[in-house]
Amino acid sequence: PFRDAGADLILRSSDGVEFHVYRAVLWLLSPVFRDMFTLPQPDSEPKVPDVRMPESGVVLHRVLRFCYPGAEPIVQTLGQLAEILEILVQRYDMKSMVPLGQVYLSRYIESDPLGSFAVAARHNWEGLVSSAAKKCLELPLRAPNYKAPEELKYISGTTYHCLIRYHHLAAEAVGRAAEHFKWI
Numbered sequence: 001p002f003r004d005a006g007a008d009l010i011l012r013s014s015d016g017v018e019f020h021v022y023r024a025v026l027w028l029l030s031p032v033f034r035d036m037f038t039l040p041q042p043d044s045e046p047k048v049p050d051v052r053m054p055e056s057g058v059v060l061h062r063v064l065r066f067c068y069p070g071a072e073p074i075v076q077t078l079g080q081l082a083e084i085l086e087i088l089v090q091r092y093d094m095k096s097m098v099p100l101g102q103v104y105l106s107r108y109i110e111s112d113p114l115g116s117f118a119v120a121a122r123h124n125w126e127g128l129v130s131s132a133a134k135k136c137l138e139l140p141l142r143a144p145n146y147k148a149p150e151e152l153k154y155i156s157g158t159t160y161h162c163l164i165r166y167h168h169l170a171a172e173a174v175g176r177a178a179e180h181f182k183w184i
Contacts, residue, residue, distance in 0.1 A: 001071045002064060010050045011064075017057030019064055020048075029067055030092040055087060063087050067097050078108045082119045082151050089123055102128060109135050115149035117163060122154035133166055141167050 007020035026033040036051070053060055065071040066084050075081045085101045088094040105128055109116045113135035120128035140146050141164060152160065 001068065002061070008048060010048055011060065012050055012052050013057040013060045014052075014054055015057050017060065018050075019060060021064065021068070025068060029094045029096060032092045059083060059087070066100070067094060073100075073104070075104055078105075078112050078115045078119070079150060081105060081108070082115070082122075082154065085119065085123065086154070098123070098125075106131070112149060112151075114139060114141070114163075115151035118149070118151040118153075118155045118159075121159050133163055136163060137167060137170050 002019040002021060004020050004022075007022055009021050009023045009026070011019040011021055013019070023033075023037055027037060055063065062074055062080060063084050066073040066075070067088055073084075075084065081101075081104050085097075085105070088097045089101065101123070102125055105116055105119055105125070108119075109128070109132050113132045117129060117132035117136055120132055
């Protein structure tokens with residue numbers, strides 16, 4: 001979808017892959033691109049400007065498919081989604097992508113609640129933070145051999161501590177409730 005001859009902008013990935021896109025789409029989605037396009041351009045500017053991007057071709061392709069009209073997103077792992085959201089929401093400030101990002105993230109809460117918690121917390125998505133935290137109650141978070149997901153890199157130690165504290169308090173509450181059923 002990124003080879004349109006009528007495109008008026010080329011995004012060049014860090015590894016040299018070209019993506020032919022329309023400025024208007026990026027203008028509407030991102031204040032970062034909007035500001036970039038309002039900067040004065042040299043008179044020797046080529047007919048179709050070329051913008052060098054810090055992302056690799058693979059990553060830029062995923063990012064564009066996620067936000068570009070008519071392109072179906074390709075997200076195969078929570079790690080890929082976290083990277084896409086980090087670029088769209090944090091780097092390029094594409095707030096209009098938040099609802100779609102939340103829909104995709106909600107799909108990972110069952111299979112990876114801790115990773116989902118970290119991604120949701122990174123973006124301050126309270127509803128998903130709460131859902132993922134509740135699902136984390138099923139995990140042995142305090143077990144010494146529990147393998148933490150890579151997505152924890154997106155949150156602070158304080159945020160993780162809050163989750164562990166929630167986990168601990170919930171376990172205590174269940175223990176107190178169970179004391180009332182000793183007669184069974």
